[in-house]
Amino acid sequence: MKAIPIEIAKNPERLREVEWRDLERAMREVFEQLGFKTELTRSGKDGGFDLRLGCEENGETQIFLIEVKHWLASAKRPGSEVLSALIDVVARAGGTTKGLLVSSSGFTGNVLSGRAEVEQHTVRIAGQSKIVSLCQSYLQSLEGVWLPTTTLSEMLLEGSS
Numbered sequence: 001m002k003a004i005p006i007e008i009a010k011n012p013e014r015l016r017e018v019e020w021r022d023l024e025r026a027m028r029e030v031f032e033q034l035g036f037k038t039e040l041t042r043s044g045k046d047g048g049f050d051l052r053l054g055c056e057e058n059g060e061t062q063i064f065l066i067e068v069k070h071w072l073a074s075a076k077r078p079g080s081e082v083l084s085a086l087i088d089v090v091a092r093a094g095g096t097t098k099g100l101l102v103s104s105s106g107f108t109g110n111v112l113s114g115r116a117e118v119e120q121h122t123v124r125i126a127g128q129s130k131i132v133s134l135c136q137s138y139l140q141s142l143e144g145v146w147l148p149t150t151t152l153s154e155m156l157l158e159g160s161s
Contacts, residue, residue, distance in 0.1 A: 048089035079108035099123035124160035
């Protein structure tokens with residue numbers, strides 16, 4: 001899976017050629033390299049998220065549930081219903097669990113309806129540029145030139161809404 005994030009980092013347009021499940025696997029590789037403990041859910045029975053990330057910060061375990069939507073071929077974009085489903089999953093997880101919905105195809109105009117609910121459960125959204133940015137950090141990490149200037153959780157949520 002190393003080849004996919006490297007290719008995306010070097011040429012972001014190549015993201016369009018990646019199959020959706022391969023992107024989920026590639027993002028797991030990226031998060032592992034950047035320092036997260038990761039778990040990739042089973043396809044189709046993922047419980048409302050694709051990746052479970054964990055990291056230690058200030059003596060506490062931070063948990064992130066990541067939903068990856070890669071619908072470039074169909075021109076579909078996730079909207080408020082997809083975001084609401086992730087909010088429900090994060091709320092059921094409880095504690096300090098946070099969520100991130102990442103979409104390579106952008107979002108519908110109504111995705112942030114119910115924003116108060118999003119803020120309450122710390123669920124954020126991020127587009128294609130976040131995927132590319134993470135892949136670029138991954139490549140820099142492999143090359144030994146990436147030095148994190150923030151915590152892993154801050155880096156993950158940076159640039160999201």
